[in-house]
Amino acid sequence: MTEQTATSQFATTISSDTRFADLDLDLSLMKGIEALGFESCSPIQAKILPYTLEGHDAIGKAQTGTGKTAAFLITLFNDLLANPVEGERYLAEPRAVVIAPTRELVMQIAEDARHLGRFTGLSTVTLIGGMDYAKQLQKVNQRPTDIVVATPGRLIDFLQRGDIQLDRVESLVLDEADRMLDMGFIPQVKRIVRTTPRKEDRQTLLFSATFSYDIMNLAKQWTFDPITVEIEPERVATETVDQRVYLLESRDRLSVLQNILNSPEAKSVIVFANRRDHVRKVYERLQKKGIECGILSGEVTQAKRTKTLEHFKSGKIRVLVATDVAGRGIHVDGVSHVVNYDLPEDPEDYVHRIGRTGRAGTTGISISFASEDNAFLLPDIEALLGLPLKCTQVPEGLINS
Ligand code: AMP
Numbered sequence: 001m002t003e004q005t006a007t008s009q010f011a012t013t014i015s016s017d018t019r020f021a022d023l024d025l026d027l028s029l030m031k032g033i034e035a036l037g038f039e040s041c042s043p044i045q046a047k048i049l050p051y052t053l054e055g056h057d058a059i060g061k062a063q064t065g066t067g068k069t070a071a072f073l074i075t076l077f078n079d080l081l082a083n084p085v086e087g088e089r090y091l092a093e094p095r096a097v098v099i100a101p102t103r104e105l106v107m108q109i110a111e112d113a114r115h116l117g118r119f120t121g122l123s124t125v126t127l128i129g130g131m132d133y134a135k136q137l138q139k140v141n142q143r144p145t146d147i148v149v150a151t152p153g154r155l156i157d158f159l160q161r162g163d164i165q166l167d168r169v170e171s172l173v174l175d176e177a178d179r180m181l182d183m184g185f186i187p188q189v190k191r192i193v194r195t196t197p198r199k200e201d202r203q204t205l206l207f208s209a210t211f212s213y214d215i216m217n218l219a220k221q222w223t224f225d226p227i228t229v230e231i232e233p234e235r236v237a238t239e240t241v242d243q244r245v246y247l248l249e250s251r252d253r254l255s256v257l258q259n260i261l262n263s264p265e266a267k268s269v270i271v272f273a274n275r276r277d278h279v280r281k282v283y284e285r286l287q288k289k290g291i292e293c294g295i296l297s298g299e300v301t302q303a304k305r306t307k308t309l310e311h312f313k314s315g316k317i318r319v320l321v322a323t324d325v326a327g328r329g330i331h332v333d334g335v336s337h338v339v340n341y342d343l344p345e346d347p348e349d350y351v352h353r354i355g356r357t358g359r360a361g362t363t364g365i366s367i368s369f370a371s372e373d374n375a376f377l378l379p380d381i382e383a384l385l386g387l388p389l390k391c392t393q394v395p396e397g398l399i400n401s
Contacts, residue, residue, distance in 0.1 A: 018046035023053065026081040028119040029074065036115055037306040042067030045074070047229045052205060053078055057226035059219045060207045066231050069112045072098070072173045072205050077117055079171060079203065080146055089144035092164045094125070096171040097196070098149040099189060101179040103128045109175065110149045115302065122146040127164075129154040137163055152180065152188035159195055169196045170203065174222070177208040177215055186218065199224040240358030241338075242365045245378070245391040250371040252399065253341060254285055259398045260339060260367060261291050261319055267336040268312070271321045272353050274342040282341055283321040293319035296326040324349045333359050340368035343377045347384040 018041040020033050041049065044066045052058050052075040062068040076096045085095070100106050110126045117124065125139045127150035136154075139145075140163065148155070148164070158164040172193070174180070180189055196202055204223045208215050211230075219226070248256060260266055273279045276297045283295045294308035294317045305326060311317045313332050322330065324344060335357040344350050350368075357364025370378060370391060382388050 018049075023049060025053075025074065025078050026120070028121070029077045029081060029116065031119040032116045033070075033074070035118065036302065038070070042071075044068055044229060044231045045071045047231075048227070049074065051227045052203070055079070055203055057199075057204045057223040058206070059211075059216075059223060059226045059228045060205070061209070061211050061228075061230040062207060063209045063231075068207050069109055069175075070116060072175070072207070073109070073113050073116050075203075075205065076147060076171050076173070077113075077120055077122060080122055081120060083170075091142075091144060092140050093168045094145045094148040094164070094166070095169065096147045096173070097155075097166060097169050097192075098147065098173040098175060099152055099155065099180070099192065100149065100175040101151065101183050101185060103130065103151060105176060106149050106151055113147060113149065124149060126150065127154045127158055129157075133157070140164060152185045152192060155192055156188050159192065166192070166195045167197065172196055172202055172204045172222075174204070174206045177206050177218065178210045178212065181212075181214055181218075193222055240363050241354045242363065243354060243368070243389055244365065245368045245370050245389045246394045246398075247370050247375070247391050248394050248399070250369075250373060252394070253369050253371070254282070255400045256369070256394055256398050257282075257339060257341060258286070258289055258291065259400070260337065261286070263398075265336060265365075267318065268315070268332075268334055269319045269337040269339060270327065270330065270335055270353075270356050271319065271339045271341050272324065272327060272344070273321065274323070274344065276323055278342060279321050279323050286319065286321070291319060292317055293321055296320055296322040296330070298323065298325060300326075324352065327353065327356065330356055331359075332356070334362065335359070335364060337364065338366040340366065343368055343370060343374045343381070345377060347377075347381045350381045351384065 019039060020030065020041060044060060044062045048058050048060055048071050060068060080095055098109055100109055106126055106128050110124055113124045123143060123145055124147045125145045127136050127148060129151050174189065180186060199222060206219050206223060246256065257271065261269060271282060273282055276299045279295060279297045280299065283293060286293050294312055296305055296308055309330065312320050338354050338357045340353060344353065354366040357366060378389060
């Protein structure tokens with residue numbers, strides 16, 4: 001990946017010129033970063049890493065998709081590698097703990113940790129509620145654990161049974177603190193934090209999508225002289241996106257999509273569908289019709305996704321078919337159209353999707369297909385946007401008679 005593409009992927013409010021190679025990171029960690037194809041830091045990484053790599057605490061206001069996970073994982077890994085434990089290591093005494101509110105998030109963080117830390121020799125264990133306790137305990141007792149990634153409830157279970165000790169923790173990460181607050185986890189998190197060393201004796205990193213009074217209060221209690229970094233969330237892109245909704249029968253969607261893609265204005269198009277299998281189906285059908293496209297979904301390996309994204313950015317492929325999760329990583333300027341082959345079930349996803357176009361001062365077009373089985377999703381989207389969407393029949397020329 002060239003510097004330009006890696007930077008533009010994260011061109012949210014500020015682009016970053018900081019390269020990982022300039023951060024003086026441990027070489028085994030650097031190898032993992034390179035293998036993932038990361039070259040330049042995302043804005044939050046560029047802002048936070050110079051401080052956290054020096055051992056300072058940090059409070060970050062950032063949402064998913066900003067690269068915050070890598071920001072804290074790189075901090076943890078680098079610190080653990082730079083300060084190896086002298087003398088004997090004990091089982092069930094992790095050196096770093098990451099707490100996140102949901103099972104999905106914990107698994108995602110652990111997966112990112114496995115990728116980033118591939119060449120470091122550091123071990124990561126996940127402790128998640130609703131899954132086999134004995135198996136997780138076995139992992140903890142297999143070899144000294146470096147990093148524990150956990151949901152609050154399950155970590156409390158481990159602490160209460162004496163199956164884990166946190167008194168040697170060097171780094172503590174609290175991810176999505178606002179969601180932990182909403183979900184009522186703060187009493188549990190407080191108990192966990194109390195079992196770790198004093199805040200002056202550990203590094204604490206706290207991330208939250210919002211900075212409410214309560215969150216700032218907790219952040220103050222848990223961190224020591226922190227730096228605060230804010231990355232602005234994406235705004236509802238109503239001004240720069242011409243949003244169209246076509247009413248059609250669902251069996252007509254493929255031919256209308258094909259006609260849209262064949263029009264000369266469709267220079268660079270992202271097609272969103274709701275599920276991986278839908279994405280694959282659309283992709284295969286388009287390929288069959290001779291339209292070259294790329295696929296971005298959880299079914300595809302990260303390396304392949306990175307390559308596909310590169311080809312899309314360079315213009316080698318004109319069409320991408322994506323799921324919402326995979327689509328969040330797409331920060332490409334110059335996307336002319338976004339097509340919602342399926343209407344998203346979560347209105348927030350609609351905003352994310354259409355925000356892939358109309359970026360960097362340009363205007364874009366979003367076309368959503370509404371049919372008999374999903375038009376009921378429109379009112380919630382309109383409520384979030386705060387304006388009605390104009391639904392029309394498919395223009396002549398785009399529908400095969
Ligand atoms: P997150 O905000 O942690 O959910 O990360 C969003 C996505 O960006 C993940 O798929 C990461 O693998 C990817 N990512 C994180 N940092 C970088 C970077 N510096 N360059 C390219 N991709 C990145």
